[in-house]
Amino acid sequence: MKDxxxxxxxxxxxxxxxxxxxxxxxxxxxxxGLSFAILNSWTALAASLSLALPSGGPIAxxxxxxxxxxxxFSLAASLAEMLSAFPTAGGQYHWxxxxxxxxxxxxxxxxxxxxxxxGWIALVATNSALASTLIVNMVTLLxxxxxxxxxxxxxxxxxxxxTSFAVNAFMQRLLPQVNGVALAWSIAGxxxxxxxxxxxxxxxxxxxxxxxxxxxxxxxxxxxxAFLLGLLQGGLGLTGFDAVAHMxxxxxxxxxxxxxxxxxxxxxxxxxGFIFLIVxxxxxxxxxxxxxxxxxxxxxxxxxxxxxTNNRAGAVCLLVFPLICFIFAGISVLTTASRMTFAxxxxxxxxxxxxxxKVHKTLGVPLNALLLDCFVVLIFGFIYLGSTVAFxxxxxxxxxxLGVSYGIPVFFNLLSLRRKLPERHFKLPxxxxxxxxxxxxxxxxxxxxxxxxxxFLPVTGTTMNYCIVAFAIIILISGIQWIVDGRKNFEGPRxxxxxxxxxxxLAE
Numbered sequence: 076m077k078d079x080x081x082x083x084x085x086x087x088x089x090x091x092x093x094x095x096x097x098x099x100x101x102x103x104x105x106x107x108g109l110s111f112a113i114l115n116s117w118t119a120l121a122a123s124l125s126l127a128l129p130s131g132g133p134i135a136x137x138x139x140x141x142x143x144x145x146x147x148f149s150l151a152a153s154l155a156e157m158l159s160a161f162p163t164a165g166g167q168y169h170w171x172x173x174x175x176x177x178x179x180x181x182x183x184x185x186x187x188x189x190x191x192x193x194g195w196i197a198l199v200a201t202n203s204a205l206a207s208t209l210i211v212n213m214v215t216l217l218x219x220x221x222x223x224x225x226x227x228x229x230x231x232x233x234x235x236x237x238t239s240f241a242v243n244a245f246m247q248r249l250l251p252q253v254n255g256v257a258l259a260w261s262i263a264g265x266x267x268x269x270x271x272x273x274x275x276x277x278x279x280x281x282x283x284x285x286x287x288x289x290x291x292x293x294x295x296x297x298x299x300x301a302f303l304l305g306l307l308q309g310g311l312g313l314t315g316f317d318a319v320a321h322m323x324x325x326x327x328x329x330x331x332x333x334x335x336x337x338x339x340x341x342x343x344x345x346x347x348g349f350i351f352l353i354v355x356x357x358x359x360x361x362x363x364x365x366x367x368x369x370x371x372x373x374x375x376x377x378x379x380x381x382x383x384t385n386n387r388a389g390a391v392c393l394l395v396f397p398l399i400c401f402i403f404a405g406i407s408v409l410t411t412a413s414r415m416t417f418a419x420x421x422x423x424x425x426x427x428x429x430x431x432x433k434v435h436k437t438l439g440v441p442l443n444a445l446l447l448d449c450f451v452v453l454i455f456g457f458i459y460l461g462s463t464v465a466f467x468x469x470x471x472x473x474x475x476x477l478g479v480s481y482g483i484p485v486f487f488n489l490l491s492l493r494r495k496l497p498e499r500h501f502k503l504p505x506x507x508x509x510x511x512x513x514x515x516x517x518x519x520x521x522x523x524x525x526x527x528x529x530x531f532l533p534v535t536g537t538t539m540n541y542c543i544v545a546f547a548i549i550i551l552i553s554g555i556q557w558i559v560d561g562r563k564n565f566e567g568p569r570x571x572x573x574x575x576x577x578x579x580x581l582a583e
Contacts, residue, residue: 101326105251106319107336108258112407113198113315116344117265117351118397120312122205124355124375127308128368130530131298132291133356135305140352143309144345146518149511151316151341152503153485155334158320159501162329164418165568166320167191170484172567174495182557184567187483188419189553191317194476195412196448197545198315199239200455201470202408206401207231212374213391213398216381225460232456239405240449243413247440250410257403264396265347271393272358272383281361286353289362293369295532303525307474310522312348314477316341318411321418334501358383412448417441423565426556468541475526475542476549482519485512 101109120140127135157170168188175183207228214221242253292301319336323329326336359368359379371378376397380390420431435442459466488496489512496502503511527543557565 099325099327099329100248101251101254101322103326103332103336104258105254106322106326106332107339108254108256109250109322109407109410110316110318110336110340111261111343112254112257112400112403113318113411114313114340114344115261115400115404116312116348118261118400118404119205120308120348120352121355121376122209122374122397122401123308123311124379125369126311126530127305128365128375129291129293130296130305131302132365133286133289135302136308136352136356137287137349139302139305140309140312140345140349143306143313143518144341144349146514147309147313147316148338148341148345150481150485150515150518151337152511153488153508153515154317154320154481155337155501156496156499156503156508157484157488158323158333158337159330159499160496162323162333163568164321164324164414165422166317166323166415166418167480167484168419168422168424169568171487174484174487174491181565181567183483183487185424185557185561185565186550186553187480188422188424189556190476190483190549191480192412192415192419192424193549194473194480195321195408195415196451197455197469197473197476199236199405199408199412199448200452200466201473202401202405203232203235203239203452203456204459204466204470206235206398206405208374209377209394209398209401212377213394216373216377216387217391225463229456229460232459233453235402235405236409236449236452236456238402239409240445242406243409243445244438244440244442247438250406253403254407257400257407260396260403261400262347264400265351268380268393268396269351269354272380273354275385275389276358276383279360280357281359285361286356289365291365294530296528300525300528303521304528304530306522307471307526310474310478310526313341313344314474315408315411317477317481318407321411321414324414331500355379409445409448413441413444416444416448420444422568424561426560464537464539465541465545468545471526471540471542472545472549475523475546478519478526479523482516482523485516485519488512489516 124136127139131139154167158166161169161173163169165188168184168191171187172180172184210231211223211228215223243250246253290298292298294301294304296304316337319333319340323333326332355376359365360382364382368375368378368382373381377390377394380393381387384390384393416425417432419425420428425431431444431447432441433443434440455466455469458469493508493512527540527546529538529540531538
């Protein structure tokens with residue numbers, strides 16, 4: 076029994092201070108399905124064309140993805156090392172605690188945990204918002220006389236969120252299968268849409284010069300800053316790769332398989348996203364249609380599908396693939412967010428922590444954490460009812476918050492000259508490790524600063540980037556909670572199990 080891999084995983088978790096709370100029911104492929112369902116890079120990149128097209132045009136779309144891809148892969152490799160060394164659901168805040176100087180490690184872990192948890196909850200809202208936007212875009216294209224009201228989209232937003240909650244709360248044992256289907260659906264959609272639009276648009280393709288070498292800058296910023304602002308599209312399409320870290324207590328051979336999954340999902344995301352964006356730009360009609368695509372009330376992606384197929388119903392049918400991808404993503408993001416909330420509460424990082432890290436005995440899920448996350452997402456929805464600009468700040472804050480949570484443990488790993496990580500199954504060799512850490516950290520710093528810039532000049536109330544306000548609110552709430560509770564009760568990753576007792580139970 077001592078040689079049982081499940082026992083080895085449970086013992087490793089016990090060495091890190093925690094009992095096994097969940098079944099390790101995910102395989103490598105179903106966890107890869109969950110991780111890639113969250114990235115859904117080709118879908119997210121295509122759905123967010125409006126971020127990069129006016130901020131650099133096709134050059135920013137294609138080469139911005141290459142830039143973001145190299146940097147995000149470097150970040151993923153940097154975090155994969157830490158995941159192999161400390162495979163717990165806490166992820167970044169646990170790693171930051173282990174790698175930072177003793178005098179500040181409690182505060183560093185606290186801030187990292189709050190930022191990371193907030194980013195994941197905001198990402199749930201982002202997926203529900205993107206899915207609801209695609210549905211509204213379908214209605215707008217099929218019915219040009221449709222009069223849009225914000226509450227219409229709010230109701231769709233609620234329906235998508237409730238669907239994600241229901242699957243997570245009551246279909247826990249089916250989650251691996253759901254994520255396997257999500258991976259298959261995403262790859263199938265990528266192939267089917269690519270072939271269909273290329274066939275329908277032939278031979279009226281855009282030129283290679285347009286796709287790879289055309290610059291468009293409608294932001295008012297200098298060209299260099301405009302290009303960097305366009306990296307937000309690549310950042311959105313490749314963020315969330317830490318999902319496997321927060322789900323790591325639910326897969327076997329965690330220290331070995333976790334890092335592989337983290338890198339595999341980045342590789343699949345970058346390669347499919349790069350190919351799909353090239354296809355989309357080739358069938359978009361080129362420079363003559365660029366302004367129509369950018370300003371389309373149906374959204375850039377659906378407008379391109381319509382240009383390629385010249386058929387409204389056909390374009391809407393193609394958009395069903397990304398729509399279902401976002402619904403799958405919403406399920407997976409909520410799964411991950413609830414595990415992050417569970418882990419942070421387990422370590423005493425939240426008000427009434429004992430409530431939020433309970434695992435429901437019958438359902439086998441952290442039900443209270445799920446309810447808490449969905450309640451916050453509902454609050455975000457009410458913000459959307461009041462102001463689209465404010466809600467867009469939440470979406471931008473999700474990308475920024477996750478990026479900051481990636482950069483903090485990488486910074487402290489470099490500060491310790493990469494010497495604090497213990498022996499691990501996945502290890503970046505010498506100079507490769509240094510290069511990955513430095514590239515990832517520099518990218519995080521640059522994008523964190525630039526992603527809070529207004530996307531357009533001159534700045535008005537509607538073009539202002541309120542991401543900095545949303546991010547400041549996260550820090551403010553975290554600071555208040557630290558003063559009220561954290562400084563007295565938060566000690567970093569807690570010891571919730573006696574390792575020696577656990578060893579004894581395995582030996583019996």
